[in-house]
Amino acid sequence: MQKVLQSLLQLQEIDIKLTDVRARLAKFPQKLAQVDARVAAAKSELDASKSAQVATIKDRKKYELDVDQWKDKVRKYRDQTAQVKTNEAYHALQHEVQMAEDEVAKAEDRLLEQMVAGEEYDRRIKASEKTLKEVEDSARTERSRIESEKAAAEKELAQFTSERERDVAGISENLLDHYERIVRKHNGIALAEVRDEKCSACGMIVRPHVFQEMRRATGDELFHCETCTRILYYIEPSVSTASSAASASASPARDN
Ligand SMILES: [Zn+2]
DSSP states (O other): OOHHHHHHHHHHHHHHHHHHHHHHHHHHHHHHHHHHHHHHHHHHHHHHHHHHHHHHHHHHHHHHHHHHHHHHHHHHHHHHHHHOOSHHHHHHHHHHHHHHHHHHHHHHHHHHHHHHHHHHHHHHHHHHHHHHHHHHHHHHHHHHHHHHHHHHHHHHHHHHHHHHHHHHHTSOHHHHHHHHHHHHHTTTOOEEEEETTEETTTOOBOOHHHHHHHHHOOSSOOOBOTTTOOEEEOOOSOHHHHHHHHHHTOOGGGGO
């Protein structure tokens, strides 16, 4: 293969690696953000359980006060019944006592409900705290895994970048410019192998005389696919097979 094609192929190989490592590096911020989001979700779950608990305690105090107030009323009405003179007033007060006692019972029921709910929130807080701790532990492990992957990728990037600088040093500015223009046009792939006399990138047939010229070329001339404009290269079938076939001078048909 022509030397110029060998250096371009080497460049393309390193460019593919660079594209890959850059794509991997670009994903790290999102990966870290996903880990942070999991921790934040577990924290807000715990916060929600805690504020529900606070609200329950507030309600409980209110219901305790209700119970006390209704009990006071019951006492007050009872005291008054001792002083009434008429049957009618007595019955009216008895009725008030009954109503106040009903209210005491209702307030006590609400209080009990709140206490049960409070226990439920206690359980929920404990569970949320446990979950948060687990999420934080796994986040720590995951973050350090991501960070070390990132460090490895950054090392690769530095290595590939300096390899590319070395490769580029041996390529003329014009040729590099030409290569890079095709790279931009074709998503990173500027060179296409000719296989079965076709451009392997777009599948277009390479005309026989172009193919023959390609195989004979020794200088810096480049051949392009007429359809996709990529630079064509051809890898001769295994040298040992070719040379043994040539030495045996067995089949000239093989070459065509
Ligand atoms: Zn093509």
